[in-house]
Amino acid sequence: MKMKKWMAVSMGTIMISSLLAGCGDTGNKPEAEKPTATSSNVTQSGMPIVKEPVTIKVFSGKRFASQNLNDIMLWNEYKKLSNVNVVWNDVNREQLIEKRNIVLASGDYPDAFYGSRFSSTELLKYGQQGVFVKLNDLIDKYAPNLKRILEQNPDIKKAITLPDGNIYGLPTLTDPSFEAMRSGSFMWYQKSLLDKLGVLEPKTTDELYSFLKQVKEKEPNLIPLGGSKIDSLIPLIKGSWGLGNNGASHPNVDTDPKSGALRFIPVSTEYKEMLQYINKLYSEGLLDKETFSANTDQMIANGTQGKYAVTPGYNPEATFRQKGYVGGLTLKGPHGDQLYANVGSLVGSLGNFAITKNNKNPEATMRWVDYLYSDEGAKMFFMGFENVTYKKTADGQYEYVDDIKNNPKGLTQDQAVGQYLTWPGGGYPGILKQQFFKGSEGMPASVEAVKKVNAQFVKEVWPPFTYTPEEADKLSALQTDINTYVTEMQAKFITGNVPFTEWDNYTAKLQKMGLDEYMKIYKAAYDRYKK
Known part of the structure; x- marks a missing residue:
């Protein structure tokens, strides 16, 4: 929202x-020159x-x-x-x-x-x-x-x-x-729960996992993490694996820090590790099952009752009418990465x-x-x-x-x-x-929340790119199939319906779907933008 x-x-x-100002004789002006909504009327x-x-x-x-x-x-x-x-x-x-x-x-x-x-x-x-x-x-x-x-x-x-x-x-x-x-969106924590459990806001992905475990064990009436779709969670933690280093406008493409070349995020090792982390949360009952359902009404009902210990997304005051949440920190990942990647153009x-x-x-x-x-x-x-x-x-x-x-x-x-x-x-x-x-982003709690993460904002935020008609035709044909498959497999890896032993088959299929051509078009648009 x-x-x-x-x-x-x-x-x-x-x-x-x-255009008539300063002209001499106007007595013979035709009726058509009576002011209309042309520049003479403005x-x-x-x-x-x-x-x-x-x-x-x-x-x-x-x-x-x-x-x-x-x-x-x-x-x-x-x-x-x-x-x-x-x-x-x-x-x-x-x-x-x-x-x-x-x-x-x-x-x-x-x-x-x-x-x-x-x-x-x-x-x-x-x-x-x-x-x-x-x-x-x-x-x-x-x-x-x-x-x-x-x-x-x-x-x-x-x-x-x-x-x-x-x-x-x-x-x-x-x-x-x-x-x-x-x-716009943050990891929101129930402040009273942090105080009750005597813990500080998590600073790392490991600390987030430990906190969610505590919630599950000590507060069985609460849902540790939930209240939004998976596409609200991933943008808030992908930077903990160094992903999304050019901002939110291009969720699947960024810059490979090692080579400086464009990178298709969903085939990277770092992306796989991130999915494995989320899979651990899901398999241990720390991530709400509704994250992958279409039952938005149930999430709103849970949210308005304050059932989420942590909820990723927009201010719960706006989404759930809950004022007792505080925005969290940018989480440091297992390799020391600490980017706030969800920065829009x-x-x-x-x-x-x-x-x-x-x-x-x-x-x-x-x-x-x-x-x-x-x-x-x-x-x-x-x-x-x-x-x-x-x-x-x-x-x-x-x-x-x-x-x-x-x-x-x-x-x-x-x-x-x-x-x-x-x-x-x-x-x-x-x-x-x-x-x-x-709205949500202008509420005082959101304004305060951004102060905790702005030091980790990515340095170069790409705007949306533009494409020639020829590029757009090719990209459209490729992008629909590629993005649909990525989204489908993302859910299957996280829920465990497809094991990570199938990772190589997953990346190989993306190559067969025309990923190289997709990235070639993307690079042409990127080069044009940089020029």
Whole structure:
């Protein structure tokens, strides 16, 4: 439930001046030159964005079926502020990809796609087909907030620029100082249990094992380790074997510290040792069996009853309404490795906003979305409106009103926020900043937790890579089979359904599935990124 969020920029914006300004005789101007949503209608800076109202049609996903984006406070108020009326075609996020692709196949494009999670490959495909417009010049002239961010962080610009040199989509960004968002998840320990057993937070993988053994022996009503899927646990311990040394955006590929070459993590000796460690936890009853089931409801039920001694993932205060947990340390592994590998790039999804060729108001549309990259826009997007959804504290901080934090109807914070705002569930353009984001990663316990691990953050965090159409076609065919097999065998090795004596057969099969070709494509994208 990583609720990605935010950031907006100062309301100042650099816009084109009216093309009519300073012209002499205007008496013979044809009616067609009456200001519309072209650059002559766009204001120089501030709000409103346009002098005369304009309407744009936008396709978007939404988290809650009960939401109506055409009648929700956030967009209703922004319409009043900007003079831009957005008509939303909103679909439930479970149907997002299917419905999005139907719209694209129809040729009846909206003016823009919002939060539609296009991959870099899809952006390049539709950009080169002319469906999505190039955003380079629009950003330069009509997006001062995003432009400033790109100038201050050249790696971000490099990450969102596709192989043909163009930008076709706008990303979710994270402010570099918002470290809790860049990491997001931690090993959470029940503080009262640590105190009761008289132990400190584990510092090594061996100490974690010993602590879980104590819990099983002395606290039979508790589940030693659980509350999330296996893909929440592995990113938090893989660094204890030196894996994931280029961050979370590439879970299966990093740099081999011995050779400096790219490494496919799931065939490495270190990965095998990590799985053997988790297998030991599982076989001794220290790791919850639900870790490999689809029974999320049961995990939530256990979590809300405080049954997990240790839970990997997002803040239990947000996921389970449990405040008695503290974030743990980066565990040192059997060979002395101690990396916090679950560090995300500053760049999230590249394709959370795209403007189509049907858009008659691209300048106004760019100004509209650019506001979400400003401080004021981010505050509006993530916090809402003063004395309605948030209040300002005596020390100048922002917090949600009690009706959202402690909803009397029993709604979770996400559900309560979703009555007014649209950020829960992720999938939006903008920038996440700590002062405005109050989801799991912005909670005080998460902010404190990251202070314990940031010294072990990996040094070079790769953003998502971009691929040419030819590379993408080959990679897609290979990646689906390879990743599916890796995930399947990961579970089988950990649960003991397949013994580790089958390891060589496992790696040999991956080679037969085209792993060398997979890594060759990956390297081409990596070399392009480094250049």
